[in-house]
Amino acid sequence: MGRLLEAVSPSGRLLAAVAAGTWVLGAVLGWDEFVLLGATGVLLLALACGLTLGRGAVRVRVDVTKRRLQPDESTRCTVEVEHHGRRSLFAPEVELPIGKDRVEVFDRGREIEIAGLKRGVIAVGPATTVRGDPLGLVRRTVGMTEVVELFVHPLTVPLAPLGTGLLRDLEGCTTNDVSMSDLAFHALREYAPGDDRRHIHWRSTAKLAASTQDGRFLVRQYLDTRRAHIVVIVDGAERSYSDPEVFEMALSAGASVVKRAAADEIDTTVVAAGHVSGRGGGQHVLDVFARAELGGPGLAGAATRAVAAAPDATLVVIITSARHSYADLRVAASAFSPEVRKVVLRVDPAEHTRRAASTSFTVLTLRQLGDLPGLLAGGTLQ
Secondary structure, three states: OHHHHHHEOHHHHHHHHHHHHHHHHHHHHOOHHHHHHHHHHHHHHHHHHHHHOOOOEEEEEEEEOOOEEOOOOOEEEEEEEEEEOOOOOOOOEEEEEEOOOEEEEEOOOEEEEEOOOOOEEEEEOOOEEEEEOOOOOEEEEEEOOOOEEEEEOOOOOOOOOOOOOEEOOOOOEEEEEEEOOOOEEEEEEEOOOOOOHHHEOHHHHHHHHHHHOOOOOEEEEEEEEEEOEEEEEEOOOHHHOOOHHHHHHHHHHHHHHHHHHHHOOOEEEEEEOOEEOOOEOOHHHHHHHHHOOOOOOOHHHHHHHHHHHOOOOOEEEEEEEOOOOHHHHHHHHOOOOOOOEEEEEEEOOOOOOEEEEOOOOEEEEEOOHHHHHHHOOOOOOO
16 A cells, blocks of 8 residues: 555645545535546546556666776667566556666667766666556656666876885795895806805805816895785865866876776775775776765875775875875875885876975876876886
8 A cells, every 4th residue: 555655646646635625525515516526536546546556577677888988988778678478558668867867768678878978986777667647647666677887987097017016925926126035036146245145055056166166156046026005095185175177187197006007917905085995906996986076084084094904005105186285295104104105196287297205205296197107107106
């Protein structure tokens, strides 16, 4: 009974009230015209309920070809509608919400183009079947599918490969940097003053002495093995940005770094405007930038959350605006241990792109997104 009352539209409820009142009034006053008018209203409402509550098997399937997009890219959504069994005179319509301001209505399968999207998360669905009467007295909806999320990532620019990491890690990747103390053996060379005697290769030294009759020693050389875990923090506090476009540029800069790290197969953790991504790599890490909106904790609070999410970080990139003082940046950077390399990227369209180093972290100023590859060139993040 409760579902039936929910299906009655406001106009249907008004008709029910008027019909009941007219019928009662006609019966009390003895006016047959009012009784007939009330009975007609009740009959219309009963017929509407009969048309709406009729059962018909409908199967709806929604498939989106591409769920992760760049701004202004387009994708296609295919909707399949199958009617099973006997179809009634008034077949149910299918409504498919796309975002907040668009609803597609149809009664058979079709292909929909979704274009002109801005950064964010676009909800497609749930698709619902709508049964009703021609007068709109009763309207019953049944959800048929789940919500499909489209992630529109920020604009990004290509960056040079990253190479930062912790030394001497069994799970790390071998680099071309020669070291005297690591895990990956590289070659033997002649002993030099200052070398650790523990790395002398005695067997090779004995063979050399037997063949050349001299007293030279041979020591082992290694290649560095590094494991990297990059943390990218994008400040989302409203007071940090005078213009929403500056916030969008900050997100684009952070997404560019994360996208490069994903291509290098480097573990990445992202804290963007209060949203935290799990440790990992790949395109799904960029989804947190699509969800980010102005608001949330300040810069220091975001740094604290990042430390909790990634205690083994090797590099942290803090992205904010020019409104924070050096003291604010130092407080945020101090949340991480001293051995973690720290880079602060200040987005300021009014300043020139430049690089400045301090004792505890590197400060970069970015004027426009196109300057980011040059700003990070030369091993800034290594």
